[in-house]
Amino acid sequence: MRSLLSVTLLLLLAVTLAAEASRKAKNHKGGKHDKTRPASDCPPADTQYGKCVPEHGDCGDGLRDATCKDHTDKIHCKIPCNWKKDISDCKYKFGPWGSCDAASNTKSRSGTLKRALFNADCQATVKVSKPCSPKVKKAKGDKKSN
Incomplete structure (x- = not known):
């Protein structure tokens, strides 16, 4: 009887941890590192960045070009609205x-x-x-x- 109770508690714990990990993965928006660096393997010193261009209006979230060697990526940026x-x-x-x-x-x-x-x-x-x-x-x- 004790072994059945122990196994049940262990399974309940495993299901709870899996659900928590799944919830965290869904809410993860990417850190500052993910948004500001291009996906290429170029070091930041060799990368040329363009001006941040807002998606709507003249401020808020936008995109900028990050060029290294002959490869250009679009990376996220933000222009303050003040x-x-x-x-x-x-x-x-x-x-x-x-x-x-x-x-x-x-x-x-x-x-x-x-x-x-x-x-x-x-x-x-x-x-x-x-x-x-x-x-x-x-x-x-x-x-x-x-």
């Missing part, structure tokens, strides 16, 4: 936002290049701006007035 659109293949370290310019109602900050992705041609420093927030932040000690 002010970083022009510098998406370049990584910068930004300082704090400056004060609001009342004339243009914008604030700006500058960044220095940390690294270039996909052999991108990046500027050493960039300056970005965005509209000022309409809300005025209160100091921590201020209380609400009714």
Whole structure:
């Protein structure tokens, strides 16, 4: 009787593990490594990457050409849908936002290049701006007035 119970528990465990593995395989979307590297055996240093072209509109998921030797692959890429659109293949370290310019109602900050992705041609420093927030932040000690 004990051996029958042990065999039953072992089979139940095996079925549960198989179902879990199957569920994980269905939900796997591929890691970052799968999306950014071409399928060829070329090293990244020898690969030339084209600009990311969005599938719809001017931002979001898209494709870029990855050419090595005489072989070209299409690889997935993404263009952010915000002010970083022009510098998406370049990584910068930004300082704090400056004060609001009342004339243009914008604030700006500058960044220095940390690294270039996909052999991108990046500027050493960039300056970005965005509209000022309409809300005025209160100091921590201020209380609400009714």
